[in-house]
Each structure stands twice: as C-alpha cells, then as structure tokens.
Amino acid sequence: MVDVAARFAEIVGADRLLTGERVSEDYAHDESLTCEPRKPAYVAKPATAEEVSALLVAAAEHSVPVTARGSGSGLSGAARPREDGLLISFERMNAVLEIDTGNQVAVVQPGVTLAELDERTAAAGLAYTVYPGELSASVGGTVGTNAGGMRAVKYGVTRHNVLGLQAVLPTGEIIRTGGKTSKISTGYDLTQLIIGSEGTLALATEIIVKLHPRLPHAATVLAPFGDLTQVMEAVPRILASGLTPNILEYIDNLTMAAITYNEKLSLGVPDSVRDAAQAYLVVGLENRDADRLEGDVERTGELLGELGAADVYVLEGGSARKLIEAREKAFWTAKAAGADDVIDVVVPRTEMPGFLAKVRELATAAEAGAVGCGHAGDGNVHLGIFCKDNEKRQRLLHDIFAAGMACGGAISGEHGIGTAKLSHFLDLEDPAKVALMRRLKQAFDPTDTLNPGVLFG
Amino acid sequence: MVDVAARFAEIVGADRLLTGERVSEDYAHDESLTCEPRKPAYVAKPATAEEVSALLVAAAEHSVPVTARGSGSGLSGAARPREDGLLISFERMNAVLEIDTGNQVAVVQPGVTLAELDERTAAAGLAYTVYPGELSASVGGTVGTNAGGMRAVKYGVTRHNVLGLQAVLPTGEIIRTGGKTSKISTGYDLTQLIIGSEGTLALATEIIVKLHPRLPHAATVLAPFGDLTQVMEAVPRILASGLTPNILEYIDNLTMAAITYNEKLSLGVPDSVRDAAQAYLVVGLENRDADRLEGDVERTGELLGELGAADVYVLEGGSARKLIEAREKAFWTAKAAGADDVIDVVVPRTEMPGFLAKVRELATAAEAGAVGCGHAGDGNVHLGIFCKDNEKRQRLLHDIFAAGMACGGAISGEHGIGTAKLSHFLDLEDPAKVALMRRLKQAFDPTDTLNPGVLFG
Known part of the structure; x- marks a missing residue:
C-alpha cells in the first residue's frame, strides 16, 4: 500500500496526493441522501490528461479501484469513492x-x-x-x-x-x-x-x-391549476402550439408552499387562488426580440386560460428569477423538510397524470409521502420521498420505478443510477441489456478499475 | 448450404426467401459510386422482430454473414451484401x-x-x-x-x-x-x-x-458571393445573429450551374451577377407566424449585404422549392456529370475556407476536379471528385480526408464509412479508437455475424 501511494505521489506530486488524515470528509460522499460516506484511501489531484493516464495505469496494476469526482454535487452516489480506492479529483483541471x-x-x-x-x-x-x-x-x-x-x-x-x-x-x-x-x-x-x-x-x-x-429577453409565466392532471394535460398542448418555452415545470402545492416559504417569496397569487390550487405550471419564454417575447407571453396566457388555469401571472424580473432559483433549490428544500430520498423517474409526458396518480396510490398504501415538482415538458418527475423505514421505503421505490417503467419510462431521467438506485436497476432492467452493458464495460475496462460497484454492483 | 436456405425459408416463409436467380440486381448494391455490386446468396424479407431474431441465430450458427438493407440509398456501401451472405431486406416491415x-x-x-x-x-x-x-x-x-x-x-x-x-x-x-x-x-x-x-x-x-x-410559413433567401471564402465567413455570423435558419447551404458556381441547368431552374439572378459569383449561400427560414418570418427575411437580407453578398434574392415558393430539390439531387447531378466519387468530409465550420483552399490545392496537384456544395452551417462539405485513375483518386481522397482531420474534422459527416472509405478510415483513425471500437463490436457480436467487412475490414 505504501508503494502504491508513492507511485501515485510520483505522478501528481506529493502535495497533490492525500492519504489518511489528510483526506477530508468532503471527499467521502456526493449529495445522495442515502449513500453512507466512505473515505477513500487516496485522493489524487492531477493537472493533465497524462497524469490521469499514469494514475489509471498504476491503479490497474495494483488493483486499486478508481472513482472520479468533480464538485461532488451528484445525487446517486456515483462519485462516492471506495474505501480501498483512489479518488481522482478534478479540482485542479478547472480551466x-x-x-x-x-x-x-x-x-x-x-x-x-x-x-x-x-x-x-x-x-x-x-x-x-x-x-x-x-x-x-x-x-x-x-x-x-x-x-x-x-x-x-x-x-x-x-x-x-x-x-x-x-x-x-x-x-x-x-x-x-x-x-x-x-x-x-x-x-x-x-x-x-x-x-x-x-x-x-x-x-x-x-x-x-x-x-x-444568449437571448436577451425573457419572461416567466405562472399558472395555478385546480388539479395536477389538468397541469399535465396542458403540457403537450403548449408544446404543440409552436411556442418554444425554455422552461416548462410543474410544482405541486406542497412543494410550492415549501419553496416560497423557504425563500420568503411573494408571487402575487391571492390567498383564495393559492388555497384552491393543487399545482402550478411555470412557463419560461425567451426571445432575441422584445416585441416577439411580448407576443409569446400573451399567446401563452391565452392558451393557459383555455387549458383551465385558474389565473395567469406574468412574473416580473426579480420574482421570476427568485422562483426559478427556488425551484432549482427544490432538492435542498426537500432535504431540509426531512425527505428520506429524492428520485427523478422519467416517463413519456402524456403518461405523467397516470404515473402521478399511481405514485399517490402507492405512497398512501405505504403510509409514506411523495411530493414534488418536475420537468413537465420532459416527463421528468422529481419526487421527495418521506418514509423513514428503509425496508418499506425500498419497497415503495421499487414499486414507483416499476410503475414508471410500465408507462414506458425509466428509473432516472437525469440523476443516474450510481449506487443509490443500483439494486432497483439490476432488479427491474432487462437482463439482456444489463448483460450487454457489462460486456461494454469489459470492452473499455478489462481490469474493472473505473468505479466498480456503480451501475453493475 | 441447402440446409441453411431451408432454415431461413422456414423462418420467413418460402416465398419470402430468395436465392439464386430470384435475387435481383437491386439487392447487390447501394448508391455508392465505387463499390462493385455483389449478389448475396440469400435475401430474406422478415415481417417481425421475432423473424429477424431467428434469422440472426440461424445465420450465426451457420457462419453466414448478415447485411441489413432498407431502401439501398446509402452512399458508402454499408448495405452491400456479401456474396456468401444473407441480406435482410426490411421492405415488408414498413408500417x-x-x-x-x-x-x-x-x-x-x-x-x-x-x-x-x-x-x-x-x-x-x-x-x-x-x-x-x-x-x-x-x-x-x-x-x-x-x-x-x-x-x-x-x-x-x-x-x-x-x-x-x-x-x-x-x-x-x-x-x-x-x-x-x-x-x-x-x-x-x-x-x-x-x-x-x-x-x-x-x-x-x-x-x-x-x-x-410543422411550421406553416417558410422562405428561401439566395445570396451570390464574389468568392467562396466570403460565403464561409458569413456562416458563423448568421448563426450568431440569433436567427435560426433551418437551411444554410453553400453551392459553388460550377455545381449551381449544373443543378440549375439540369433542373431547368431560373432563379432570377441576372447574368452579370451570376458570372461574377464564385459561390452561393442559401438560407432557409421558417416560422409559425407570417409577420415574424417576414421580419427574419428582412434581417437576413440586411445581414447578407453586410457580409458581402453581391445581391440578395428572396425566392418565391415554386422556385425556392425547386432550388432545394435541385440541391438535394446534387448527388445525382454529380453522378450524371461523371463524378468518380462523392464524399462528405465534416470540419468545424470556421475551418471550411481553409479546408476548401487545401482541397483545391490537392485537386489541382492531382490534376483532378473537386467541386461541390454542402451543409455550411454544419461544416459538412460535399464534394464530387473527378479523377478516373483509381490509384491517383485514392491518394487524393486520402489527402483530403487527412486535411479534414487535421482541421479537427472527420472523414464523413453523414454518409458513413461503409466499405467505400474503409481503407482510409483504418489508415487515418487513431488505432486506440479503432481497437476500442473492435472490442465494442465483439461485445455486441461475438460471432462477427453482422456486416463483417464494414467499418473494420
């Protein structure tokens, strides 16, 4: 083990190789809510592709598993290192x-x-x-x-x-x-x-x-709806209209309450409308031309009205930015609210109403909570899962993932599998595809050096 | 061999399996100008994925190479079957x-x-x-x-x-x-x-x-330029403007002459302008709104003027459609003109002027012709190569491909490698990448049943 460390140190320089106490807690995890931190044996900070290459060759020779890390903001545990492993941190390759x-x-x-x-x-x-x-x-x-x-x-x-x-x-x-x-x-x-x-x-x-x-003119339109299904049904209609929104998000009422409260955000929605709203649609528009943007905002408002929105609010610059930022922080809001996991199933967008109905049913049966928001235009549903009991929660997750796949979707739209959802992936994915993926992995990485345990267990 | 034919016939039905004289010439080639036709031993016309599966299993067992064919309109010989092989024609799976x-x-x-x-x-x-x-x-x-x-x-x-x-x-x-x-x-x-x-x-x-x-309003703008380099330099500027053309093509003067003559196309360009033009830029625009389209056409015209166009013509529906169709048939025009090969190198779009200058230089040195048109917005240069001597032509192609790669491009933007450009691909591509691709091929196809000879020789 000393030999390996010396070899790594030779490649990147002694001060760019951390071992033992010098490895800080930061390197032990990403932002997954469920993966236990694991401190790696080595952290190397290469500065060039050649150094990365030399590290991989040395690691393969000594059977040291290698995990790569950027900022560690992933949500699936894919950047969580192995205890006996080398973490390659790209913090110095940041130009x-x-x-x-x-x-x-x-x-x-x-x-x-x-x-x-x-x-x-x-x-x-x-x-x-x-x-x-x-x-x-x-x-x-x-x-x-x-x-x-x-x-x-x-x-x-x-x-x-x-x-x-x-x-x-x-x-x-x-x-x-x-x-x-x-x-x-x-x-x-x-x-x-x-x-x-x-x-x-x-x-x-x-x-x-x-x-x-970079288009200079942007606007954000917010529309509360009496029920979530209406929101979901509005989505394909907006996309078919020829408008090209750059944001098309749904936020359920609980999530909206949490993020507006957390961010002290006032959107100008009267209490009566807010109380009746089950969900919101957020439509972002942008254009190189101010007049065209105005025309698009108007058309979007009309369309949302036709599609059953209780009202339509064009948010001013400041509050629009804050809402988008708050939505972007929904993960942190869910985490602060005590969510036990956060997932991001993707389904064909027309399947969202059915899928979300099924999720509610499954969560109710499991005495768990599942609330959220998501990239409605893409059918990418982000759910905070509230269920303390791990075994029960894993069963619920399994059923939610299976329901998403039954709708023609997949376990993750953008967070990945990592280690957090690995068992469900291996359980639910077509074995022929997993076997093929394993063969592809082998074609790239015959020594199984890169991130063993991720994707394939 | 009889056994294999019987097995294939059992899978797709006797009338859906062709052998011997029943295999027509059509199945022997695609539209590549340089690949000699090769009649396959068997042509099967499956109707389902299950039949395709059974064919592949039987072919692998009997070491019969399999080539797939759609309409046979490819330009690289990838749909050209092997003489001892099975051609799977998808003509019945056309729903x-x-x-x-x-x-x-x-x-x-x-x-x-x-x-x-x-x-x-x-x-x-x-x-x-x-x-x-x-x-x-x-x-x-x-x-x-x-x-x-x-x-x-x-x-x-x-x-x-x-x-x-x-x-x-x-x-x-x-x-x-x-x-x-x-x-x-x-x-x-x-x-x-x-x-x-x-x-x-x-x-x-x-x-x-x-x-x-499908956007209902479309327009086509044609701009002759005094030299090809100006055309190429205009391209990034148009794309940076925030206009989103759906067509951005260059056509050199020889190719324009050939396609307008072939299609009896009158574009309203006066003789004096045409005679001075070295190349043309064709800009297609579309919009869901007629007024916006008009605004975009106007802005495009101004921009082209600023960028050095000799004049700007907004083509009417009929002549616009004809020009686009004629451009789409440029391959057939080149073939009719006696081109010995047609290639489609891709380079970063800012590299097009330098690349085309290099091509002219190489073609002149080889006493060959290289004229064309291309998807200027994508850096995808289509060239008809006129050089009867095969050995000389292959050397020229090699040098053109190498020049494209030296600009940060690749041998083909959209036609593929097939068998037509195989030797150049293997010669010029990074051996580490080719070796990795071979391992991927092996991971999918351990028996080397699918299109052996394509991509890897």
Missing part, C-alpha cells in the same frame, strides 16, 4: 480552455463549474444551456451523469450539448472523440457512450460543449 | 405504427420511407425533421448511417431525433432502448451506440423518432 465564437463551442477541463462557464460564455453573448439545479456542478460531473435541468425542454440534456471529448481509457490510452462539429458519421459514437456512464468507462479530461446565442 | 401527437413522436418500422413518414406526420401538423437528400431512404437506413441533410443545422441529425429502438442483437435477443422521452440517465445509452453503427451492432426493428410542429 476554460477556449470560447470559440465562430463555431459556437467552448472547450473546457472537467473541473470547470457551470457557474464559471456561464459567466465566461455570457461575456461572449453565448450560453451553455445545460442548467441543472446546482451551478456549482462541474462540467465533468454533468458528463458523467448526463445532467439535465430546466432548460432541457428546449435545448436538450448534456448528451445533446457535448460534441467531443478528450478521454482517458482505463488502459491509460488518451483518445479524442467527436470535435467542434455537431455531426459525425465515422465509426461508433464514443462521445455518446461515455456521456452518462457515471465514471465507469473513461475519464473525460477535455470537453467540447455546444453554445447558443 | 408507421403510431403518430403520437401528445408526446410528439412517431413509432415506425425500419422499412418506412422518409417520404411516407413525411406525409403521415404532415397530416398531424408535425414533421420528422431529418431530410437527407433522398426521401426514398428508409428510416432504418438513416439510423444505420446517422443520416443528416439540410435541416440538420436547426434540428440536428438522426442521432438527435431518435429517442428509442427495438433492436435485435446478433445473439438473437430482442431489446428495447430509450423510449418516448428525450432524456434518460439509466445505464449506457445503447440507442446512441447503435445509431450510426452501419448495421454492425444490432438491427433496429422499431424506431421511436421525435417530431416537431
């Missing part, structure tokens, strides 16, 4: 290498945070349009988990916005996939396979992301 | 199974043509926005090759518009990947891996595609 306005791409190292990338792209009049709730997330982490967020309804998730990678294979080989182009038909798409693989196939050391013009 | 307006998706069998899907979606006010030149192409074929086309600049290529598959693995297992949702983070993305794999990994038997609202 925005290039903002290329002609090709509308940025080239970044994995440790760059979304907040920093947002600032840098804003200066060029552009935007990286993947905004999961947590802007302290690293770009590398969002690649690992295929992060989504509220703007995905218009711009897609990470998968749709990453054009290329420099990646280190577990064998130590450094490859480049994709490029500064949005189309390539030259062999298998390794970029897409690595995205969402939760650190099990390869480690991204450079990421080429697609940027969009 | 549009569902147009789901709520989720804005269609579920189709692989043999459905893009023309039929276009008609069916139009009736629902929706569109499948992947329009490669050839609308007789099958959806299954476009999945195999990750087809692109002119609308990709706004809507992305096949990869961005296929949400899920039912696919048969070479082992005979039938799996479902993805679904009617645009985001999933639950294990590796098998959908994306199969797309663009040119029939080497799995055969799609059902395809879920994303639909968009």
